[in-house]
Amino acid sequence: MIEWATLVFKALHIATIALWAGGLVMLPLLFRKYRPQLSDAAYTRFRRLTHYSYIRLLTPAAVTAVGTGIVLIMLRGIYEPWLFAKLALVSLLAVLHAYIGHMIVTTAETRGMARLTNPFLVLVPLLIVMTGILVLVLAKPVFVIDWPQWMTEPQSNSLPRLVPI
Numbered sequence: 001m002i003e004w005a006t007l008v009f010k011a012l013h014i015a016t017i018a019l020w021a022g023g024l025v026m027l028p029l030l031f032r033k034y035r036p037q038l039s040d041a042a043y044t045r046f047r048r049l050t051h052y053s054y055i056r057l058l059t060p061a062a063v064t065a066v067g068t069g070i071v072l073i074m075l076r077g078i079y080e081p082w083l084f085a086k087l088a089l090v091s092l093l094a095v096l097h098a099y100i101g102h103m104i105v106t107t108a109e110t111r112g113m114a115r116l117t118n119p120f121l122v123l124v125p126l127l128i129v130m131t132g133i134l135v136l137v138l139a140k141p142v143f144v145i146d147w148p149q150w151m152t153e154p155q156s157n158s159l160p161r162l163v164p165i
Helices: 004-032 040-076 081-110 118-138
Strands: none
Touching: 004 040, 004 081, 004 118, 040 081, 081 118
């Protein structure tokens, strides 16, 4: 039963990651079309496309990808250092996702008058982070961390008192 659940969650995880990653690449490229000279009809199309793709497609895909990833971690019991490095990169991807959302809100509030960041300054970090995630997942490198003994074994010391009795 667990193998079946793992397969279903892995398929859903991969599908939503593909959707999320593709959308995160698409939106900065769409921002190249944003300019003050847009007609009302073109601006409305731009707003609907960016807003609805972010709200109705990318954000649910991101939440589903992260949620299914958490379920997979629990189902498979993988707690390796490469996974924690991957989770750090996924956190950066979430920050970039939020920044793209900020750019969408800025375009809505200024009606064509905002000066947006160059889309390639968003796209390049996105691609670097996505490539890093892919490399970590496919290579699963072994990180050897030589922690000091006091960090890996209980020391049987009592906790310090914060309030005197």
